[in-house]
Amino acid sequence: xxxxxxMVLLICLIFWILLNLMYVKRNKIDKKNIGEGNGANENDNxxxxxxxxxxxxxxxxxxxWGLKTIDIIGKYSIWRKIGIFLIPMCVIISIITFYMFIxxxxxxxxxxxxxxxxxxxxxxxxxxxxxxxxxxxxxxGITFHExxxxxxxxxxxxxxxxxxxxxxxxxxxxxxxxxxxxxKNASKKVRGAVASAGPIANVVIxxxxxxxxxxxxxxxxxxxxxxxxxxxxxxxxLMSGDxxxxxxxxxxxxxxxxxxxxxxxxxxxxITLKVLRNNQLKTLELITSPEGKIGIIVEPSNDLMFILQLxxxxxxxxxxxxxxxxxxxxxxxxxxxxxxxxxxIKDLRKNNNILNAISKYMEYIINEKSLTTISMMVWLMIFxxxxxxxx
Numbered sequence: 001x002x003x004x005x006x007m008v009l010l011i012c013l014i015f016w017i018l019l020n021l022m023y024v025k026r027n028k029i030d031k032k033n034i035g036e037g038n039g040a041n042e043n044d045n046x047x048x049x050x051x052x053x054x055x056x057x058x059x060x061x062x063x064x065w066g067l068k069t070i071d072i073i074g075k076y077s078i079w080r081k082i083g084i085f086l087i088p089m090c091v092i093i094s095i096i097t098f099y100m101f102i103x104x105x106x107x108x109x110x111x112x113x114x115x116x117x118x119x120x121x122x123x124x125x126x127x128x129x130x131x132x133x134x135x136x137x138x139x140x141g142i143t144f145h146e147x148x149x150x151x152x153x154x155x156x157x158x159x160x161x162x163x164x165x166x167x168x169x170x171x172x173x174x175x176x177x178x179x180x181x182x183x184k185n186a187s188k189k190v191r192g193a194v195a196s197a198g199p200i201a202n203v204v205i206x207x208x209x210x211x212x213x214x215x216x217x218x219x220x221x222x223x224x225x226x227x228x229x230x231x232x233x234x235x236x237x238l239m240s241g242d243x244x245x246x247x248x249x250x251x252x253x254x255x256x257x258x259x260x261x262x263x264x265x266x267x268x269x270x271i272t273l274k275v276l277r278n279n280q281l282k283t284l285e286l287i288t289s290p291e292g293k294i295g296i297i298v299e300p301s302n303d304l305m306f307i308l309q310l311x312x313x314x315x316x317x318x319x320x321x322x323x324x325x326x327x328x329x330x331x332x333x334x335x336x337x338x339x340x341x342x343x344x345i346k347d348l349r350k351n352n353n354i355l356n357a358i359s360k361y362m363e364y365i366i367n368e369k370s371l372t373t374i375s376m377m378v379w380l381m382i383f384x385x386x387x388x389x390x391x
Contacts, residue, residue, distance in 0.1 A: 008132055009171070016170025019061070023051040059167040066163025066175065070147070074154025083152040083193030087344050090196040090337045093203070094326040097334075101327060105381050108388065118385040121320075130309055135171065137314040141202055141321045142166075143175040148201035150177035153194045158182050189347065192340025195333035202322030209315040216307055218256040221300040225275075232295020233286045243276040244298060255300055265292045329375035338366055 053059045073079075107113045125134050150160055159180030165172055183191060225242045228234050244252045247261045248271050265271060269288045274281055288294060299305055326334040346359035 012170035012172075014170070016059075016167065019051055019059075019167075019170065020053065057169055060164055060176070061167055062162045062164035066147075066150070066177065067160060070150040070154050070160055070163065070177070074151040077155055079152050079155035079197075080193065083155070083197055084189060084344065086196040086200050087189075087192045087337055087340050090199060090326055090334070091341055093199070093323065094328060094334045094337060097323045097326050098328065100323075101378070101381075105385055108385055115389045115391070118389040120386060121317075129313060133306065133309040133313050134317070136310060137317045139172050139175075140205065140314055141318045144201045144205055145198040145321060145325070146175050146177040148197035149179070149194055152197040153177075153179050153183065156186065156190050156194070158186065158190075158194070187343065188336075188340045189343045191336045192344070195336035195340075199322040199325045199333055202318040202325075206315045206319040206322070209311050209318070213308070213311050213315070214256070216304065216311065217259070218254050219300075219304060220253045221255070221304045223252060223255065223258055223298040223300060225296050226299045227297040229295040229297070232293065233289055234295040237284050237286050238273070238275065238294075238296055239277065241277070245274040245276055245281060247271060247273055255298075258298060262294065265294070267292045327378055328371055329378040330372060335371055335375065338371055339368060341366055 051059055051061050104113065104117075108115070108118050121129075125131055146163075150163065154160060159182055161178040161180050163175065163177050165175055179194070183194065186194075223244045225238055225240055225244065228238050228240060244258065246252055247258075247265075250257070250261050252258050252261065265288050267288065267290050269292065271286060271288060271294075273284050273286070275284065276282075286294070300308070325332050326337065328334045328338045342359045342362040345355055345362065
């Protein structure tokens with residue numbers, strides 16, 4: 001892309017400075033009005049919008065558009081049924097997630113997986129995750145996660161106190177939805193329904209992105225060789241910067257065509273490649289490896305590469321965000337989802353002795369006390385894994 005990460009960071013920093021200048025005067029006027037007793041108070045609408053900063057670096061920008069969006073979408077009662085229906089589905093995903101979490105933690109400490117895999121995701125930006133696609137993907141994930149919470153909460157007539165953006169030096173980290181205190185006093189089923197909406201929204205985004213990604217693999221684009229692997233057939237024959245024109249007479253116009261053609265190559269097969277090198281078409285021959293490999297890494301145009309990176313990290317970060325939030329630990333969504341399960345079973349059929357008995361038995365096992373104990377174990381394992389990754 002023509003826009004670099006440094007340029008984006010500079011734009012965000014300028015935006016942060018202007019935003020602070022815009023709201024600093026307003027905040028002083030509002031505080032003065034409160035002090036003089038002019039009828040203003042922190043429950044007024046003025047205090048559901050605006051910027052609040054922390055240490056000059058982090059900020060919460062409350063806006064009114066989020067409230068309006070949630071009111072429009074969340075007014076339909078169908079979201080109640082969807083939220084309750086999603087609770088058992090989230091429990092199944094939570095079981096899978098919890099198993100993977102325990103398994104990966106044990107693998108980390110016995111050396112099966114590298115330490116770097118357990119570092120907080122923020123440390124992966126710049127090295128593993130490209131900054132611009134990664135930040136955009138994270139914004140998409142957090143925004144739709146929080147929006148889903150708000151929509152289902154609104155359908156249960158729970159008050160939405162505020163919505164807005166989370167910022168760090170002007171860099172959007174995502175959106176948030178602040179639900180009123182009624183959430184704490186709502187039934188376990190309602191809290192579970194609201195909690196289940198966020199992770200499932202992330203899973204839906206993951207599935208949508210995975211469905212549309214193959215389309216972009218089929219788009220016409222020049223494929224440039226970015227790396228020739230040593231001790232492979234292409235070494236000494238092909239060069240970085242070569243543009244793949246054809247393989248065995250088959251014109252290569254997209255990533256999909258390249259993948260399909262490369263997949264058809266056999267072990268130790270003599271092949272003919274045509275590449276564009278310094279604007280000249282060259283015909284080259286080589287013999288594939290015993291595994292049928294050529295030994296090159298290709299990339300599409302910069303624009304398409306950016307789109308593919310954005311799609312990939314949007315799918316991956318949404319999947320991780322959704323699954324992680326379903327761990328049965330406070331304050332994650334999985335805590336409320338599991339806590340609602342006995343009540344959901346009881347409500348499957350009213351006055352059913354068998355279901356009532358199952359529900360009561362589950363309440364002895366699944367309750368806030370037991371889930372709090374599990375929460376402590378989960379966070380202790382996460383903390384230990386993070387510390388171990390830096391040793």
